[in-house]
Amino acid sequence: MATKRKDSNRIVLKKGEYQRTNGTYAYRWTDGKGKRHEVYARNLDDLRAKEKEIDADTNEGLKVEARYVIINEMYDLWEQLKRGIKDNTFENYKYMYNTFVRPSFGKKRIQTLKKSDVKIFYNYLADQRCLQASTIDSIHTVLHQVLDMAVDDKYIRNNPSDKALKELKQSHVFKTEKRRALTIAEQELFLNYLRNNETYSHWYPIFAVMLGTGMRVGEITGLRWCDIDIDNGVIDINHTLVYYCHRHEVELNGCYFNINTPKTKASNRKIPMIESVKEAFLMEKSNQEKTGIKCSAVIDGYSDFIFVNRNGKTQHQGTLNKAIRRIIRDCNDEVLLNDENATVLLPHFSCHSLRHTFSTRMCEAGINVKVIQDTLGHQDISTTMNIYTDATKEMKKQEFESLDNYLKKTV
Numbered sequence: 001m002a003t004k005r006k007d008s009n010r011i012v013l014k015k016g017e018y019q020r021t022n023g024t025y026a027y028r029w030t031d032g033k034g035k036r037h038e039v040y041a042r043n044l045d046d047l048r049a050k051e052k053e054i055d056a057d058t059n060e061g062l063k064v065e066a067r068y069v070i071i072n073e074m075y076d077l078w079e080q081l082k083r084g085i086k087d088n089t090f091e092n093y094k095y096m097y098n099t100f101v102r103p104s105f106g107k108k109r110i111q112t113l114k115k116s117d118v119k120i121f122y123n124y125l126a127d128q129r130c131l132q133a134s135t136i137d138s139i140h141t142v143l144h145q146v147l148d149m150a151v152d153d154k155y156i157r158n159n160p161s162d163k164a165l166k167e168l169k170q171s172h173v174f175k176t177e178k179r180r181a182l183t184i185a186e187q188e189l190f191l192n193y194l195r196n197n198e199t200y201s202h203w204y205p206i207f208a209v210m211l212g213t214g215m216r217v218g219e220i221t222g223l224r225w226c227d228i229d230i231d232n233g234v235i236d237i238n239h240t241l242v243y244y245c246h247r248h249e250v251e252l253n254g255c256y257f258n259i260n261t262p263k264t265k266a267s268n269r270k271i272p273m274i275e276s277v278k279e280a281f282l283m284e285k286s287n288q289e290k291t292g293i294k295c296s297a298v299i300d301g302y303s304d305f306i307f308v309n310r311n312g313k314t315q316h317q318g319t320l321n322k323a324i325r326r327i328i329r330d331c332n333d334e335v336l337l338n339d340e341n342a343t344v345l346l347p348h349f350s351c352h353s354l355r356h357t358f359s360t361r362m363c364e365a366g367i368n369v370k371v372i373q374d375t376l377g378h379q380d381i382s383t384t385m386n387i388y389t390d391a392t393k394e395m396k397k398q399e400f401e402s403l404d405n406y407l408k409k410t411v
Contacts, residue, residue, distance in 0.1 A: 214362075222302070241305075268377075
């Protein structure tokens with residue numbers, strides 16, 4: 001009969017258990033593939049707790065090596081295998097993960113990850129990093145998919161990020177400013193200032209086209225002369241210009257442009273030109289001929305872009321929004337200098353606000369909702385209806401104010 005092995009406290013050791021020379025304990029076992037593994041613990045009770053976890057994992061088919069895999073390693077595998085999404089969406093996912101997850105949270109071991117860890121991380125992003133709900137939503141989309149793959153590949157039993165974002169949104173009151181369109185008076189002030197100000201007049205054509213077509217930023221910055229037919233008054237939207245910024249990833253060498261397909265199938269469309277848009281295109285052409293500016297950019301074989309800077313390079317959302325901020329500042333200064341009691345000033349807005357303004361003008365003009373949807377390239381009619389609802393609410397408010405003023409005069 002074999003002698004039973006005991007530790008220094010005379011406790012009988014089970015198969016695979018042994019006490020190390022420093023007094024701690026270890027457990028060795030062989031998995032189903034014949035590979036040997038070993039875990040350690042300070043005392044025998046802790047060791048046997050780990051043995052129970054190992055047995056449970058083995059019975060449920062979880063991979064033994066899972067206890068050593070960190071989130072970053074699982075993400076790297078996900079990145080290699082992920083297919084079926086647009087390049088710019090994928091680039092955004094990679095940016096979100098590498099910026100906010102990889103440096104710290106991504107170093108956690110997957111098998112020890114708890115739902116509370118994910119919730120603490122999301123709270124940190126909201127409270128300490130002051131990220132907007134939409135940004136945390138993008139981070140969650142990536143992290144949830146990575147952990148879903150870990151479940152499918154038998155690294156963990158359940159996805160610890162399930163419902164974590166929903167609970168965060170319920171517990172936090174995120175400040176979300178409702179996007180509003182420029183009023184007719186504000187729109188006129190903006191365009192008139194650009195048209196008549198020598199410093200900013202070169203910005204008039206691109207912003208006038210945005211206000212007269214509702215094109216997305218990537219659509220208008222990627223627009224080529226061959227995409228427009230001024231004689232027949234048609235703009236052909238068949239691609240979009242995407243700007244990638246990888247300042248955090250040295251190997252990708254900073255920022256660059258790519259040509260991509262339109263955002264959705266519905267985004268591939270033709271937009272009729274109104275007279276102000278035709279005039280803006282002709283003005284841009286005339287300005288470039290006078291100044292000698294020529295497009296020097298070639299992106300994925302595409303060239304001859306309409307809206308370029310003084311060096312002939314394409315514009316992007318960052319430079320356009322920066323220009324808008326300067327225009328707002330100087331325009332309002334000029335207005336207040338002439339009339340300190342001025343009632344119309346430019347509010348803070350961005351490029352996308354110009355798209356929203358165009359859609360609002362269409363709603364105010366009573367244009368059919370399906371025509372608005374087709375012109376804007378909305379895949380889902382509900383997106384168009386939300387704009388239509390907001391516009392009609394504002395119109396109703398203005399009509400009742402007019403009624404109130406009329407009644408005051410007649411009574």
